[in-house]
Amino acid sequence: AQKVTQAQTEISVVEKEDVTLDCVYETRDTTYYLFWYKQPPSGELVFLIRRNSFDEQNEISGRYSWNFQKSTSSFNFTITASQVVDSAVYFCALKGGAQKLVFGQGTRLTINP
Amino acid sequence: GAGVSQTPSNKVTEKGKYVELRCDPISGHTALYWYRQSLGQGPEFLIYFQGTGAADDSGLPNDRFFAVRPEGSVSTLKIQRTERGDSAVYLCASSMTSGSPNEQFFGPGTRLTVL
Numbered sequence: 001a002q003k004v005t006q007a008q009t010e011i012s013v014v015e016k017e018d019v020t021l022d023c024v025y026e027t028r029d030t031t032y033y034l035f036w037y038k039q040p041p042s043g044e045l046v047f048l049i050r051r052n053s054f055d056e057q058n059e060i061s062g063r064y065s066w067n068f069q070k071s072t073s074s075f076n077f078t079i080t081a082s083q084v085v086d087s088a089v090y091f092c093a094l095k096g097g098a099q100k101l102v103f104g105q106g107t108r109l110t111i112n113p
Numbered sequence: 114g115a116g117v118s119q120t121p122s123n124k125v126t127e128k129g130k131y132v133e134l135r136c137d138p139i140s141g142h143t144a145l146y147w148y149r150q151s152l153g154q155g156p157e158f159l160i161y162f163q164g165t166g167a168a169d170d171s172g173l174p175n176d177r178f179f180a181v182r183p184e185g186s187v188s189t190l191k192i193q194r195t196e197r198g199d200s201a202v203y204l205c206a207s208s209m210t211s212g213s214p215n216e217q218f219f220g221p222g223t224r225l226t227v228l
Contacts, residue, residue, distance in 0.1 A: 004155075037219075042221070043202065043221060043222055044219060044220070044221045044222070045204065045206075045219035046158070047217075047218070090153055091155050091156070093155075095215075096179065098169060099144065099146070099161050099163075099168065099169060099215070100146065100161060101148075101156070101158065101217060102156035102158070102174065103147075103155030103156050103157070104154050104155050105153075105154055106153075106154070106155050111203060
């Protein structure tokens, strides 16, 4: 069985603070993919990043960075110098041998001005 | 428009009625997915199509739910004898291929409310 756990239900920070969203996953597949999606108040899921299980290099894209650690089955997401526009619900997801995405429950991030 | 479109955006129905939700994928995308998102939860997989055929329908909760994609493009999710517990946002996604990696592009969803 595959499972994604996002233990942080809600996070609230003040603008310009750094914030890390945690994601822990379970899978028996040796090849799998991990994703992060953003769901702003408008409701549409926006793709942010995809990593495959063979590539543990961390990735940085502007103010966003991702830390993939296979040893701890974690794929954490950090926003540096957060902005109000970053406020949204963020989902971590896993895709193994099957085509479906298995999502975590999401973390609601609120950035206060 | 270039994105995935879903109609209607909102649907209110009464318990016991039949509803159809439509998804129009991105042109050229062969794979199509339906997910259901309940309030405060992450999306849950319902069914996946590769072309016209349902390749995986393991997420459909019961036989009241059915989906079709007769021409390999537009898909319709059909729910019979709706129940209040069916109330949720129904999301559709499409991707270029079913092979990995496949970035799934999501539509805006249909919010179904069963009274």
